[in-house]
Amino acid sequence: MDLNFHQVVKHFGKTKALSGLTLNLAGNKIIGILGRNGAGKSTALQLAAGLLKPSAGNVSVLGEKPFNSLRISANTLLVHEGMTFPPALRLGTILDELERTYPSFDRKLARNLLDHFGIPSDAFHIQLSRGMKNTFNMVAGIASRTPLSMFDEPLNGMDAGVRSDLIQVLLKEYISHPRMILLSGHQLEGVEDLFEEIVILHEGRLLHHENADEFKERFVRISGPCSVVRRAASTEKVLDLHDTLPGMSEAIIMMKPGTALIMSEGNGLKSTSVSLGDAYVALTRKKGGIDRVYTDAADGK
Numbered sequence: 562m563d564l565n566f567h568q569v570v571k572h573f574g575k576t577k578a579l580s581g582l583t584l585n586l587a588g589n590k591i592i593g594i595l596g597r598n599g600a601g602k603s604t605a606l607q608l609a610a611g612l613l614k615p616s617a618g619n620v621s622v623l624g625e626k627p628f629n630s631l632r633i634s635a636n637t638l639l640v641h642e643g644m645t646f647p648p649a650l651r652l653g654t655i656l657d658e659l660e661r662t663y664p665s666f667d668r669k670l671a672r673n674l675l676d677h678f679g680i681p682s683d684a685f686h687i688q689l690s691r692g693m694k695n696t697f698n699m700v701a702g703i704a705s706r707t708p709l710s711m712f713d714e715p716l717n718g719m720d721a722g723v724r725s726d727l728i729q730v731l732l733k734e735y736i737s738h739p740r741m742i743l744l745s746g747h748q749l750e751g752v753e754d755l756f757e758e759i760v761i762l763h764e765g766r767l768l769h770h771e772n773a774d775e776f777k778e779r780f781v782r783i784s785g786p787c788s789v790v791r792r793a794a795s796t797e798k799v800l801d802l803h804d805t806l807p808g809m810s811e812a813i814i815m816m817k818p819g820t821a822l823i824m825s826e827g828n829g830l831k832s833t834s835v836s837l838g839d840a841y842v843a844l845t846r847k848k849g850g851i852d853r854v855y856t857d858a859a860d861g862k
C-alpha cells in the first residue's frame with residue numbers, strides 16, 4: 562500500500578484546511594495521524610478515501626487518484642463518527658451491503674464482534690448510543706479488511722472495556738491481515754503503543770513524520786529546582802518550561818535525533834518519559850501557553 566500527498570491544498574470557502582501537504586506513506590503499518598484541533602487530519606483522511614477532491618496538488622493511493630475511483634473505494638475505508646447509513650436498514654443488512662462492497666469483508670468476524678459487544682444485529686444504527694455507534698462503525702471498518710483502513714477518532718465515547726478490547730482486536734487483525742492502518746485522534750491512551758510511525762499535522766501542513774519509538778525517545782520531562790532545570794534545559798530545545806511548586810520548575814525538552822540527556826546526580830533533577838500525546842501537544846503549543854492569555858489580560862492587551 563502506498564499513499565502520497567503532494568503539495569495538497571484544500572479550501573472550504575475561505576478556510577484553508579490543508580495548505581501544501583506533502584506526505585509519503587508506504588507499507589503495511591499502523592500509523593498515528595496526530596495534530597491539534599483544526600490541523601487538517603480529517604480533511605487529509607477524507608482526501609485519501611476519495612470523499613473529497615483536492616483544491617490543488619495531488620493525492621494518490623496505489624498510484625491512482627482516489628476521488629471518484631471505484632478501484633480505490635473498494636480498497637479503502639474511512640471510519641469516522643459522522644458515518645451515516647440508510648435509516649431503514651438494520652445493522653445486519655448494513656453488514657450484508659458492506660460484504661457486497663468490500664471483497665475482503667469478513668462477515669463472521671463482524672457478527673462475532675457485534676455479539677461480543679452486545680450490539681443486536683436487528684437494531685437500527687440511529688437507535689444506538691454514541692459509544693455503540695462508534696463501536697459498530699469500527700467493527701464494520703475492521704471486518705472490511707481494506708488494504709487502506711482509516712479510523713478518524715474511532716474510540717470516542719466508548720467505555721474503557723470496549724476500548725481496550727477494540728485496541729486488542731486492531732492488533733490481532735493487523736498481525737493476521739497486515740494492511741496500512743491510519744488512526745487519528747486525541748485520546749491516545751492505549752493506542753499509542755500500536756503506532757509504528759507517527760505523522761503530526763499542524764496548520765494544514767506536515768510538521769513531523771517519524772518512527773514512533775524514535776520520536777518518543779526524543780522527549781523527556783525534567784523537574785527539580787528552577788535553576789537546575791533551567792541550566793539542564795539551556796542546551797536543548799525547550800518546548801514547555803513552567804514553575805510548579807515555589808522554587809521548582811518542570812520542562813519538556815526535545816533532543817536532537819541520536820542524542821541523550823546527561824543528568825548529573827545529587828542536584829535534585831528528575832527525568833521522566835513523555836507520552837506521545839504530551840509530546841505533540843508541547844511541540845505545537847503556542848508560545849507562552851495558556852499563561853499568556855492571563856498575562857496579556859493583566860497587561861490590558
Ligand SMILES: Nc1ncnc2c1ncn2[C@@H]1O[C@H](COP(=O)(O)OP(=O)(O)OP(=O)(O)O)[C@@H](O)[C@H]1O
Nearest residue numbers: 573576577578596597598599600601602603604605
Ligand atoms: N466541510 C467543511 N466546511 C468548512 N470548513 C471545514 C470543513 N471541514 C473542515 N473545515 C475546516 O478545515 C480545518 C481543518 O479541519 P479538520 O476537520 O480537517 O481538522 P482536524 O485536524 O480533523 O481537527 P479535529 O482534531 O478538531 O477533528 C478547520 O479549520 C475546519 O474548520
